[in-house]
Amino acid sequence: MRVALFVTCINDFLHPRTGQAVVTLLERLGVEVAFPAEQSCCGQPQFNTGYRHATEPLVRRFDRAFKDYDYVVTPSGSCAAMVRDNYPRIAAKAAAEGRGRELTDAAALAVPKTYELTEFLVDVLKVEDVGAYYPHTVTYHPTCHGLRMLGLGDRPRRLLSQVRGLELRELPGAEECCGFGGTFAVKNPAVSAAMGADKVRHLIGTGAEAVCTVDNSCLLHIGGTLARQGSPIRPVHIAEILASTEDAPMDGRKAHTSADGSVR
Amino acid sequence: MNGAYLGMPAFPRAAAAATRDGRLRANLTHATHTIRDKRARAVAELDDWAQLRAAGAAVKDRTLRHLDHYLEQLEAAVTAAGGQVHWAADAEEANRIVTELVRETGEREVVKVKSMATQEIGLNEALAEAGIRAYETDLAELIVQLGNDLPSHILVPAIHRNRSEIRDIFLAEMGRWGRPAPEGLSDSPAELAEAARLHLREKFLSAKVAISGANFMVAETGTLVVVESEGNGRMCLTLPETLISVVGIEKTVPTWQDLEIFLQLLPRSSTAERMNPYTSTWTGTTDGDGPGTFHLVLLDNGRTDTLADTVGRQALRCIRCSACLNVCPVYERAGGHAYGSPYPGPIGAILTPQLRGVEGALESSLPYASSLCGACYEVCPVAIDIPEVLVHLRERVVEGGEVTRRGTRAVLRPARGHAAERAAMRAAGWVFDRPGVLRAGMRLAARTRRLHPRRLPGPGRAWSQTRELPAVPAESFRDWWQRTRGTGTESARQGGEGT
Numbered sequence: 001m002r003v004a005l006f007v008t009c010i011n012d013f014l015h016p017r018t019g020q021a022v023v024t025l026l027e028r029l030g031v032e033v034a035f036p037a038e039q040s041c042c043g044q045p046q047f048n049t050g051y052r053h054a055t056e057p058l059v060r061r062f063d064r065a066f067k068d069y070d071y072v073v074t075p076s077g078s079c080a081a082m083v084r085d086n087y088p089r090i091a092a093k094a095a096a097e098g099r100g101r102e103l104t105d106a107a108a109l110a111v112p113k114t115y116e117l118t119e120f121l122v123d124v125l126k127v128e129d130v131g132a133y134y135p136h137t138v139t140y141h142p143t144c145h146g147l148r149m150l151g152l153g154d155r156p157r158r159l160l161s162q163v164r165g166l167e168l169r170e171l172p173g174a175e176e177c178c179g180f181g182g183t184f185a186v187k188n189p190a191v192s193a194a195m196g197a198d199k200v201r202h203l204i205g206t207g208a209e210a211v212c213t214v215d216n217s218c219l220l221h222i223g224g225t226l227a228r229q230g231s232p233i234r235p236v237h238i239a240e241i242l243a244s245t246e247d248a249p250m251d252g253r254k255a256h257t258s259a260d261g262s263v264r
Numbered sequence: 265m266n267g268a269y270l271g272m273p274a275f276p277r278a279a280a281a282a283t284r285d286g287r288l289r290a291n292l293t294h295a296t297h298t299i300r301d302k303r304a305r306a307v308a309e310l311d312d313w314a315q316l317r318a319a320g321a322a323v324k325d326r327t328l329r330h331l332d333h334y335l336e337q338l339e340a341a342v343t344a345a346g347g348q349v350h351w352a353a354d355a356e357e358a359n360r361i362v363t364e365l366v367r368e369t370g371e372r373e374v375v376k377v378k379s380m381a382t383q384e385i386g387l388n389e390a391l392a393e394a395g396i397r398a399y400e401t402d403l404a405e406l407i408v409q410l411g412n413d414l415p416s417h418i419l420v421p422a423i424h425r426n427r428s429e430i431r432d433i434f435l436a437e438m439g440r441w442g443r444p445a446p447e448g449l450s451d452s453p454a455e456l457a458e459a460a461r462l463h464l465r466e467k468f469l470s471a472k473v474a475i476s477g478a479n480f481m482v483a484e485t486g487t488l489v490v491v492e493s494e495g496n497g498r499m500c501l502t503l504p505e506t507l508i509s510v511v512g513i514e515k516t517v518p519t520w521q522d523l524e525i526f527l528q529l530l531p532r533s534s535t536a537e538r539m540n541p542y543t544s545t546w547t548g549t550t551d552g553d554g555p556g557t558f559h560l561v562l563l564d565n566g567r568t569d570t571l572a573d574t575v576g577r578q579a580l581r582c583i584r585c586s587a588c589l590n591v592c593p594v595y596e597r598a599g600g601h602a603y604g605s606p607y608p609g610p611i612g613a614i615l616t617p618q619l620r621g622v623e624g625a626l627e628s629s630l631p632y633a634s635s636l637c638g639a640c641y642e643v644c645p646v647a648i649d650i651p652e653v654l655v656h657l658r659e660r661v662v663e664g665g666e667v668t669r670r671g672t673r674a675v676l677r678p679a680r681g682h683a684a685e686r687a688a689m690r691a692a693g694w695v696f697d698r699p700g701v702l703r704a705g706m707r708l709a710a711r712t713r714r715l716h717p718r719r720l721p722g723p724g725r726a727w728s729q730t731r732e733l734p735a736v737p738a739e740s741f742r743d744w745w746q747r748t749r750g751t752g753t754e755s756a757r758q759g760g761e762g763t
Contacts, residue, residue: 007741009696013706014734016741035745041696046689048636050658054693061697089652148638177593181635188633189726190280194289194597195635196730224731 004034004069006062006114008076009041015216021243021250022075022117028243029125033073039065043090044082049183052090056103059087063106071124072114075239077146077214080116085149087111116146117239118155118214128158133246135165138236139208141199141222143215144177156214156238163241169206173198180221196225203233210234212241272604275629279598288424292596295423300590302536303643309538310528319525321647324581327516328571334483334516335562341486345548347558352510353670354565359390362475362508365559366396369506371473377490377497378402379477380584381510381563383415383606384619387475398475399441399467401496403460410437416600416608418586419534424599427451438463464496474504474555478511479583480526481560484519487547488560491530491540498544507546507555512563514571514580526583529645533585566619572668575656579614581646588640588650594633603630610640614653621669622661628679631657662686699742706740713738 003026007019026033042062043055062083066072074080087107094103121127140160146152160168179185179195199222203211209232213219216237223235236250244250272278282288307313327334339349350365352358366374374391376382376398388398388409400409407422408415411433415421422430431451438445443463449455476497478488488509490497501507517523531540549558571577589595589609600608604626605616613634617627631654634640640650660667662685664678678686695701709716713736719728727733739747 009702012741013709014736016737016739016744019741020744035742035749037742037746038699040699040702041692043693043696046693048655048658049685049689050631050655050660050662051686051689051693052659053663054689057693057697144635144637144639148642175639177635177637177639179593179635181637184632184635186724186726188276188279188594189729190276190283191594191597191633192635193730194283195593220734221731224727224733227732228730 001031001071002034002069003031003071003073004036004039004066006039006042006066006072006074006079007035008074008079010217010220011075014220015237017250018075018216018237018239021237021239022073024248025130025239025243026073028245029121029127029130031125034069036065036069042079042082044079044086045182047082047086047090052093055086055090056094056099059090059103059106059110062087062110066113067109070113071120072110073117073120074114075117075214075237076216077116077143077150077152078217080114080119081145081149083110083114116150116152116214118152118159119150121159121242122155129162130159130242132163132242132244133165133249134163134241134244136210137167137169137206137208138210138212138241139169139171139203139206140174140238141171141178141203141211141213141218142174143213143218146214147175152214159242160212160238163244166241169208171206171211172202174202178218178222180218182217185221192221193225196221200225200229200231204231208233210236210241212236212238214238272601272626274625275598275602275604275633278602278604279594279633282599282602283597285599287426288599289597291424291426292599295420296590296596299420299536300587300643303533303587303590306532306536306538310532316525316528317645317647320529320583320645321578321581323517323522323525324646325578327518328514328577328580331513331516331568331571334518335513337518338481338483338486338516339562341484342548342558342560343486345486346550347486347548347560350559350561352561352563352565355385358385358510358561358563358565359387361561362387362510363390363394363396365506365508366391366473367394369473371396371506373397373399373471374473374475375399375401375467375471375500375504376405377474377476377492377500378405378421379475379510380418380606381477381512382475384512385510385563385565387510399471401464401467401500402492403457403494403496406460406464407433410434410441412437414601415606417589418584418607418609418611419589420586424601427453427456430456434459442466464499468496468499468503471500471504473506473508474500476500476507476509478509478515479530480523481511481516482518482520482523483516485547487520487545489523490542490544491527492542492544493535493537493540495542498542501544501546502554504555506557506559508559508561510561510563512565513567514582530583530585533583533587533643533645566621568671569668570618573618576614576618576653578648579611579618579653581648582611582615583646584611585645587643587645591639591643592634593637593639594635598633603633610634610650610654611648614648614650614657617657617660621667622657622676622679628661631655631661703740703742707743709736710738710740 043058046054091103091107178199179192185192219235404421417423428451434445480489531537595609603612613630664676
């Protein structure tokens with residue numbers, strides 16, 4: 001089984017610990033992970049803002065980077081959804097505009113082998129207890145793309161429920177969007193902030209120490225809003241919880257409150 | 265288009281104002297959450313909902329593919345049943361036809377049952393210019409009309425008003441339009457409903473002309489269908505001498521059997537009822553029963569152009585249930601008026617820019633009035649993939665491209681005001697396709713991270729006004745991998761690629 005990590009640009013640049021956690025976790029489960037360095041962005045920011053043509057080279061790049069692997073695992077529900085839902089659309093539109101079959105072939109190869117991390121653990125590795133230890137109260141926010149485009153269902157919760165020491169707190173209005181939405185946060189700042197404020201109010205109400213999701217992009221917005229309000233709730237990617245063990249604990253990040261490089 | 269909506273600010277500005285209106289947000293949040301929970305329960309009662317939804321989408325798609333055929337069948341059936349069919353290519357033509365039809369009767373007043381198509385074309389304003397007064401008879405439409413207001417929801421046009429506001433409107437305005445509200449009117453629902461009932465009853469019994477919309481038109485028999493809760497529509501459809509129905513051409517279904525699907529999908533999605541209280545059907549004219557004269561005005565107004573767009577045409581499946589509004593987190597905060605048309609919420613964000621074109625400031629901002637969370641697609645009873653159409657229309661805004669205008673192919677230029685964004689997106693695309701450049705950029709950002717501002721200028725300012733910026737870590741994942749694992753999987757081709 002040749003498995004490649006698709007770390008995604010946000011994780012590569014802003015949340016390297018999430019990528020490191022995926023590597024640690026998968027290796028602990030006996031999977032040899034490769035990181036093809038020619039990988040890049042999935043193209044979601046460009047595609048969702050209307051610049052479809054700018055995403056075509058990135059579809060080809062994805063194909064080149066991962067063509068030698070059986071599985072592509074990514075710690076991002078929205079990037080996995082981009083590949084699975086939108087690469088075929090990009091290919092179909094390119095074909096309709098008279099461009100060749102290469103994008104169609106690239107999309108056809110990418111779709112079935114691309115997995116969001118929790119899907120890969122539950123569906124491919126068939127594991128729900130990953131041997132994690134995380135002695136904290138945690139609430140789970142199911143991100144929109146993970147929930148509705150990928151249909152992750154209760155996979156993340158099943159994984160979290162097996163983590164020793166972890167107490168899962170119910171989040172009211174969990175399935176409502178946090179208000180990030182990529183460029184939406186910049187194009188409609190007032191509505192995005194209002195949605196973020198409501199999400200954070202619900203998060204604080206749970207009394208949990210940490211909020212976890214399958215997507216750091218949503219956590220960027222949620223964490224930024226929490227930090228501005230002075231809330232001590234830590235945003236933490238589910239990979240970092242699942243990678244945490246008694247011998248090697250991970251305590252979540254403090255990236256939003258420390259610009260001095262305390263994140264290693 | 266409806267003149268009342270012209271001059272509306274672009275969506276983000278209007279929405280920002282709405283988010284600061286505490287009472288509006290409280291009214292909207294309460295109403296949308298109540299109805300969304302009820303809808304979820306009503307839908308969960310049916311174990312074949314997924315099949316019904318697929319069937320609804322399939323019937324609509326098949327009908328739209330052969331719309332010319334079914335419209336001709338409909339016209340022949342309506343005519344054979346004693347009705348008269350008029351074709352209106354746009355709002356002006358529809359308003360002219362209706363105005364002339366009312367003038368021929370010699371009447372100066374008409375009653376109306378809620379019709380979004382007449383809102384879309386601004387019929388009330390056109391009639392007023394011709395000296396004809398139109399009385400809205402749907403309770404919520406009455407509240408909107410008396411309040412000199414605009415509808416803000418498809419099903420509940422006065423959703424933005426609470427009971428005490430409605431009482432104040434009734435007391436202040438009813439007398440100017442007919443029977444005044446009783447003195448000492450309270451804000452209890454029963455008293456408000458009774459005041460409206462007495463006020464409207466006088467209109468129903470005196471009106472000679474009625475104007476209606478329709479939820480469906482059955483091509484095989486030429487029958488029109490209105491689905492409602494109050495029974496006011498039935499009064500309009502049966503009591504006057506002349507009935508003029510203004511209906512969008514996409515409301516056609518081929519047969520009565522098709523109604524079986526939609527009469528299950530619509531009430532549960534819309535009011536969360538198993539069945540709506542009043543379903544009225546009318547076919548042409550019948551001697552001694554109901555209106556003696558019946559006119560059907562078939563409205564295009566951008567619909568056939570929308571039909572020509574292979575991605576966007578699914579918006580024409582819409583049965584106006586408003587389920588997408590009630591689950592939309594953006595609608596809940598922005599309110600219906602921000603969408604600047606009678607079609608608010610997610611469906612409005614894709615329908616309005618297609619019917620009107622994307623060139624206007626409002627229209628070009630509507631496809632961006634969504635976080636693409638997908639809740640609207642999930643609840644849509646005819647499975648309109650609203651996020652897909654939103655992204656499709658965003659491309660039309662920023663890149664231009666081929667569109668159909670009044671049946672002719674035209675090439676649209678990219679919208680103004682996106683030049684900086686376009687350049688940034690292209691630059692980002694260029695960098696992302698060159699991992700070596702990407703890595704160098706990330707290293708530079710990491711080395712200078714202590715110098716990064718805590719507040720951003722330009723478009724990023726909107727972000728840092730309400731949210732802390734993330735700190736840039738000292739080392740990217742890519743560099744960590746290379747430092748700890750070596751360059752084993754780094755492709756030798758990478759250096760020369762994409763240059």
